[in-house]
Structure formats: C-alpha cells, structure tokens
Amino acid sequence: MEPNFLIGANPMPLYKAFPGEFKPDAGINVTGSTIRGIEGSYTIDPFPVAQTKRNHYDSRHGAKIKYLIMHYTVINFALTVQTFTANADTRRVSAHFVVAQNEAHVAAGKLLQVVPEDMRAWHAGLSAWQADEDLNPVSLAVEHVNQGFRETTGAQRQYYPYDQNQIRSSGVLSNSIVRQYNILPRHVLGHEDIAPGRKYDPGPYFPWAVFYHNYSVGAWLDQEEMDKDAIIRKYRPQRPYPLQPDRDVLLDMLTSYGYSLRGTTPSGVIRAFKTHFSANQRPDMCDDNVREEDMFWAWALEAKYSNITPSKTTPSPPSHIPNFAQKAPHKMWFLILAIQAIIRISNL
Template sequence: MTTSPWPRRTLAIACLALSACATPPADMPPLDTRFSAASQDSRVQFIVIHATEEGFEDSLRILTEGPVSSHYLVDATPPTVYRLVDEDQRAWHAGVSSWGQFGSLNAASVGIEVVNPAPIKTATGLIWNTPYPQAQIDAVIALVRSIGRRHGVRADRIVAHSDIAPQRKVDPGPRFPWKQLADAGLIPWPDGAAVARQRPAYEQQLPAVKWFQQRLASHGFAVPQTGELDAATLRVIAAFQMKYRNSRYDGQPDAETAALLDVITTPGGLLMQDGTPFKP
C-alpha cells in the first residue's frame, strides 16, 4: 500500500474545506417561496455502506483527488466522520449498480466509506482479517441514523456496496456488523424463529437453483435467471450470505441460506428491532 505524502492534519483540513456550503449564485432572480408542491421527496432514497480497503490517508487522497468520491468517510483511530460531498450533491461511489427497480444509484444515494484494510484473497476464498472497531461502528450507526431520519430513507434501502454491485464488489465484507444496525432499529432483520422453523425442510431437500435466483431477485439483487449455478449467481449468493450469515459466505446454496431467503421474501418475515414486521 502506498503512503500518502500529505500529513494527516493537512488532509483533514483539505477535507473540511471541500464541505463548505456554497453561496447562492449571484445571477439568481428574486424568488417567491410561499408555495410548495405536495409531490416531492428527498433525492436520497438509499444509503450505501462501503469499506475503503485502504488506510485513512490513502482513502482520503483517493476520495478527494480521483474520479471516485463519497459523501462521508469514517475513520477508526480516532473514530471521526469526514464530510467530503454535500448530501445535495451526487458523489461517485456506487458505479454500475442496482437494487430492485432502481439503477444508477449514484443519483439517489448517500455513500459512506468506512476505513478498513483490504481483504486477503487466498486460493480458498476471501479472508477479511480486520474487524471494525466498535467506536467506529458506533459512529457509522449515528451517521446512518441522522441521514435516514433527515431524508426519510426506507429501512430496507440501507444497503451494502456488495448488495448493489455483487459482480464487482465485496465491501463492506463479512466483518461488517449488519446485525448491530438492526439492533439499533435502522434496518429490518429476518425473523430468527421463522428461519429456524423453515430450515429443517430445506435440510431434507434444497430448492432448485432457479428458486434461489428468483428469491434473490425478489429481495433486490440483480441476478441471472438461468437456472444454472454459474459464477455470477455464486457471487450474488455470497453477497447475501455475507450480510445475513457471515459464518460462511462461499456462495453455495445450503439449507440455512434457503431458509433465510424464504423468510426475508415472505411478507412479515423481516422484523424491526421492536419485533414489528417491516412494511415497505
């Protein structure tokens, strides 16, 4: 990994300068703001969580100098939230992406980059060695809560980069504690009792690959509908497993993955922290 030549303090000052509020343009005519249309909502429909796969200095250099950007960068030591792009501006963090009927999510999302080193790719798969410090996750939870409240972001639209671009991305990876976001009331989580009830039947017989593809698409993933366990389908299953069953994320269909998919895609199967069913 290349170390940035900029001192950390200089980087932070440059970062803060980027977030300065723009003044109204001088050529704007006088405005009458007494009326407001009923048919409107926030530009922000999604919150996308990433991992930088670099240290802080390199992450900040990449996100402020290069062709990619993010609205926020969350460091770990000490846990600090840096605003790099105003929320009313589009940041270039999602790339080619989709979730459900939405595509090109740069235009409809706020991106949060969380500083965390790159995973190690071995012959047997992906190993994400570095855990996310609790203080850093606490900062992420507070940030997500604030963004979601101010923009009215639906709880099921707080997603991973690997959710919206599973063929290209694996971040924020299996170490990211999505269950903590669920426990904080930010995202829905599958009903554990329902998953336990469904699992024995799937241990007896797994559904066909086409069933997995259909359920993954119903959840929101862009996934082939070929009926074949091809490389693209394996990557999508792995992305799903990293979020909801991070003890094993090899992309192979199994009984627990089937039970989770069944519950998540059944009305009432996703619960909020208080035990109430999530309603889109």
C-alpha cells in the first residue's frame, strides 16, 4: 500500500525548523510532516497574495506528469531556499523538492518541499526529450544540495561527491514518485540529459546505478545484461550490434533512446549520455570521444527500453526500501559500482 505522502502537519517559521540556518525575518513558514515516508520533512507554506511573487510556480494547465528530473544546486541549502522563494519579477526558479547535504545546521537527507506536486516548477528551462519540448509542465524536479564542480589547473573539472544519507532520502522519495505517476525508467533523467551542453547536473558522481538497483528508479543495465549475447537473447534488438565505435551510429542510437539534438551539439549529447551511463562515476571519461563501451551501452539501452510502455514498467516497491531508509547502503553502493566496472572492462 502506498504510504501517506503528508502526515502529522505541524506549521512553524522556517528559522525554527532549521535553527541557526535562517534569520527570523526570512518570512517563510513551513509545515513539518512525513513526506512519502521520509520523517522530519518540511513543506513551505504558500505565500500570501501580497507576496505572491515568492511562489515560484504556476499551473500545469492539465499536463500529465511523466518525467522525474534530477538536479544539483551549486549553492548551499540556505541560498537554495532563498533563491527558490525570492520576491522577484524575473528569473524566478524553483524545484518541487530540495534534499539537503550535510552542513553545519542541516542534516544530510533532510527533505524540503518547495512546490506542490500538482503545480509547475521552473527548473528545466530550454529542454527536450523524445518529442517533448519544455519539460516543466510534465515533470517533477528534485534538487540535491551539492556544489557541482570547481575548475582546476588545465581547465579540468573536479566534481563534488554526494552524501549517502542524501542519496538514501532521494531514492526513497523517487521510488514513491515513479510508482504513483507511473514514470518510465528512461523518463528519470538528469538536467544534463534534457539540456545537453547547457547544463551539467547532476554530474558524473550522481549514483544512477544505486537508484536503479536499490530503489527501482530509472534506467540501467543489470549485471547479467553487460554482455552482448545476453542482450540479444533477452531483448532481440532490431539494430545489429555495432562492431566498432562510430560517432554517427552512436548519435542515431542516442536520439532513438530519447536524447534530442535541438538547441545543442552532437558533442553535448554524447557527453551527457556518458555522464549518465557509460562513464558514470568516472569524470575523466566524460568526454565526447566514442569508445566501444559507449556503443555497447547505447545499443543495450535502446534494446532494453525502446518498446516499453508505462503499463509494463511500473516498478513494485522493493521490499528492502524500509531497511535502506534506516541504514546507509554504502557497502552495496560501492560493490555495485565495482562489479559494473569489472564487467565493462572484461567486455572491451
């Protein structure tokens, strides 16, 4: 049975909910509750008419939710909340949920709902996936407080890792969302996937494999699927296995899977794909060079997900989620990533 999404309402000023993090004059009230099974969560109460510009959302105009988009904030928790509730006329941005990292006055994994789910948040900007453009009306957004990356010598990017408690809360939240809205695995995406070349979040350290294996969220390959013959036996792909790296063939597979070249470049699409899939957890490999493992991942994902419909893919709630909600799955996390890496290397 689906857990209650909002339990135990308890309104209070924001600065009391997060002592030491906000000033008393922030003018923000929140309601404490359990949101989608995550205790100790808060929801920002709507602002009054006199401050309506602080409500950074509007109507979906009947559009159906069919995407879940992952972001990172680049700024800390307090600045994120201030940005998402600024009393401004223009450049207002928001997301439905913010999941905190570990900070001085905020515990990692703390969940704050900023925008009601039935309203359109302003998070995606210019975006496209498959035939859809402007994904704001048809998506829910989860912001993860994370500094993103910093430039190092030689213009190299050093990405910041994610907190395990933060990922645990996000995984539980996301599992509940995809089950309620029947969101397809390949419709759980990063901002970079839907705006390649323009956006880079949630970055190469976002643990997509953990979301798939531990929380039944998103698209990925199972361990036994990291093999060409296994994909052929299981999915009978229409496209022959690409025998060598080919940039044009790769782009054709990626656009078939869902990536869009509208408003971007082929290099941007290839980097976005590799960041999410074939080079995930390996920032040094998230370039636009086409390798054999990139061809395999694109071919296998196309074979696995190209003909899936919502009625076939609604994941049942994993029985182990309550345990992961209480115990950090760090051992499983690193075990999964290590096995994936070994299998990838053995298939090269």
